[in-house]
Amino acid sequence: MRRLVGFWLLVTSYVGFAQALQVVPRPQSVEVEGEPIAVAGNLYVVATPALQGEADLIRTWWNATKTTAKAGAVSAELRIQQGVPAEAYALRVSEGKIVVAGGSAAAVFYGIQTLIQAENGSKTLPAMTVRDQPAFAYRGMHLDVCRHFFDVKFIKRYLDLMAEHKMNRFHWHLTEDQGWRIEIKRYPRLTEVGAWREASQVGPYGDQRFDSTRYGGFYTQDEVREIVAYAAARHIGLSAAELHRSRTACRHGVGRVRRRLLRRQRLGVHLFGRRAGRGLGAIPWGVHPHRGRRVPQNALARLR
Numbered sequence: 001m002r003r004l005v006g007f008w009l010l011v012t013s014y015v016g017f018a019q020a021l022q023v024v025p026r027p028q029s030v031e032v033e034g035e036p037i038a039v040a041g042n043l044y045v046v047a048t049p050a051l052q053g054e055a056d057l058i059r060t061w062w063n064a065t066k067t068t069a070k071a072g073a074v075s076a077e078l079r080i081q082q083g084v085p086a087e088a089y090a091l092r093v094s095e096g097k098i099v100v101a102g103g104s105a106a107a108v109f110y111g112i113q114t115l116i117q118a119e120n121g122s123k124t125l126p127a128m129t130v131r132d133q134p135a136f137a138y139r140g141m142h143l144d145v146c147r148h149f150f151d152v153k154f155i156k157r158y159l160d161l162m163a164e165h166k167m168n169r170f171h172w173h174l175t176e177d178q179g180w181r182i183e184i185k186r187y188p189r190l191t192e193v194g195a196w197r198e199a200s201q202v203g204p205y206g207d208q209r210f211d212s213t214r215y216g217g218f219y220t221q222d223e224v225r226e227i228v229a230y231a232a233a234r235h236i237g238l239s240a241a242e243l244h245r246s247r248t249a250c251r252h253g254v255g256r257v258r259r260r261l262l263r264r265q266r267l268g269v270h271l272f273g274r275r276a277g278r279g280l281g282a283i284p285w286g287v288h289p290h291r292g293r294r295v296p297q298n299a300l301a302r303l304r
Helices: 002-020 049-061 105-119 152-164 221-233 246-252 255-263 265-278 299-303
Strands: 029-032 043-046 074-080 089-094 097-102 128-132 140-144 169-173 237-241
Touching (some): 105 152
Parallel strands (some): 043 074, 074 097
C-alpha cells in the first residue's frame, strides 16, 4: 500500500511539474518556488557586450523597453560564469530579478530558451531555479533540400525551432543527383543545369511514374551567408553536405568539370568539394573541411 501511495505521489508530482513548466528537453533540475511573476513590458536587461545578442533576444521577446531600473521593474541579468562546462547554465527567477548564468554565450542562450518555453504565452514566469546542461555534445537536425527545395524563409523557421529545443548542429544536404542547390560562381552550369529537373517521381518507387513539371531552385552565395549567420546567432553550427560522390556532380556537370571529375573519381568529395568550397569564399561552415582520405596537396592545382 505504501508503495502504491508513493507511486501515485510521484505521478501526480510529475504531472504537476509538466503543467507548471512545459520545457523540452526537460531540464536536469527544476525547483518551482513561488507565484508567477509578470515580465512582459516590465523588464530591463543587464548584460556584458559578449552577450548582446542574447540580451536583444530577451528584449524582443518580452518587449523590454526599459534600460534602467525603475519601481516595480524586473531586472534580467545575463552573465558568463567561469569554471563550469561550456554548455551548462543555471537560472533563477525571483521577485524583481532574473539571473541567467552559463559557461558560454551558448549556455546563456539555452537558459533564455528555457525561460521562453516556461512563459508559454502567459506573459509571466514562475519563481524557480533551473540547472541544466545537454546530455549530448552533438545535437543535430538534417534537412534535405535536394529532393524538395525549401526557401530561405522556411530554413530560418527550421533553425528557430532547432534553437528552441537547444539543437546545435544543422546538417544541410545541398547536393546529389536530385539537384545541386548551391551557387558556385566558378562553375555556373552546376546550377544552370544541375539545380533543375524536368520531372519528379510520382507514387511508389516501383511504379516509376513521373510528372512533367520542371522543378528546382538553388541558393545564391549571399543567401548561404545569410543562413550561416542566422544559424550562428542561435549557436548552431552548419554541416554542409556539398558532395558525397563525384558521380553526383558528373550527372549534372558539364564540360571541363565533368571530364576532370570523371578522371579523378577517387578524390570524390575532397577534391571537388574543396575546390567548389573555395568558390564560396570565407563562409564559416563551423565544421572540419576534410573527411576520410587525405587529399594530395597538388590535387586542387590540377583541377584549376
